[in-house]
Amino acid sequence: MIHYIQNKEVIQSRIGDEIVMLDVESGFYFGLNSVASVIWEMMKEQVDLETMVNILMKEFDVDKATCESDTKELLGQMIEKKIIRVIE
């Protein structure tokens, strides 16, 4: 099963319920909104998609299909930005 985990090298700071991050290579900043921040925090230790979706469905009023596809999309963006790693 595929697991996801935070890249420990990421430079981040929590501001309120958002998290701002620095991409040192490009010098650009980007932010995670409150929902993305929750997903990010779940990956402090390695975690699989199904576990994340189950937690999210309890926290937010969303159906499983939407939650799963939205989460997958966010994970894809995070992989692209190299802020998380995939463990097969």
Next chain:
Amino acid sequence: MFYYRSFGLTISSEIYFPELNPIDLLLTADIQIKYGEISNNINPITGFISGRLIISPQLYFLKIEGIATYLVEGGKIITIKIEDNADLNEVRLFCLSNAFAALLHQRGQIPLHAAAFIHENELVLIMGESGAGKSTTLAAMINKGYSPFSDDICIPYFDASDQSWYAYSSYPMMKFWADSFTKVNIDKVSEGRKLKSGLDKYGVYFHKNFITDSRKIKLLIMLEVDSQDNKVCFREINGMESFEKIQEQAYRKEYLEYESMLKDHFIQSTELAKSIKTILVSRPGNADSISSLVEGIGFMLNTKPLASSDSNLL
């Protein structure tokens, strides 16, 4: 040799700087400014390198045609080679802006492009894009009786002993365009002088009121010009919005990546955004809006607490 205390540093200088705050003879100074020859063959391992500008973590080189060449090393020494017939006002101005920015960065500090005045012995910082009205607002606050702290640059640092942010001023000079200069109360500042021939900008000193020590930062006012709106608006900003605007105002921000300071800048900007109350003040483009703006700032400072997070003042 001349001795100064400015930018939170003690300075020994072979060059006379009327803009800086003079002090008595020093045995050792934090930094030295000297005349000297500067090699054209400088090759640091990393950084930005061109014929006229080199920016790297502990070395900075700037050559301005017709004015001077500057070399800043190790956060301790500024060497200046002045060209023949150079306008000395301009030689000093480039030193106080660009060379000192590099020097402070080399010392691990990240100055902000901010004006500041004193309220109840603490600082109110005024930030914003060029043209937003920082210096003009500062001048107007001085007319209302507030003491100037800095016009252009504030150097922040975190004091762990009381978990608060403080800042040093740069030096006791304000710069104004001719039209706003005439409105400044000259009891608090001395006569102005033209900064650059051909430019209608004036330098005005405030040596007798200058504070060489740091003061705690109480409030940050972020100025914006919003030509869509016809009134002055005050809004407290937080979080990401506050961070985005604060990080934009690092002085000579473009140097930081070549000096390997992006991470330090990020940390400073996030911590300031989290710790310091920030009010976004947007005003219409006309010069008259400054007086409404200043009325609003005065009202806000002398009314505690701010009644709601949104106030529209005409």
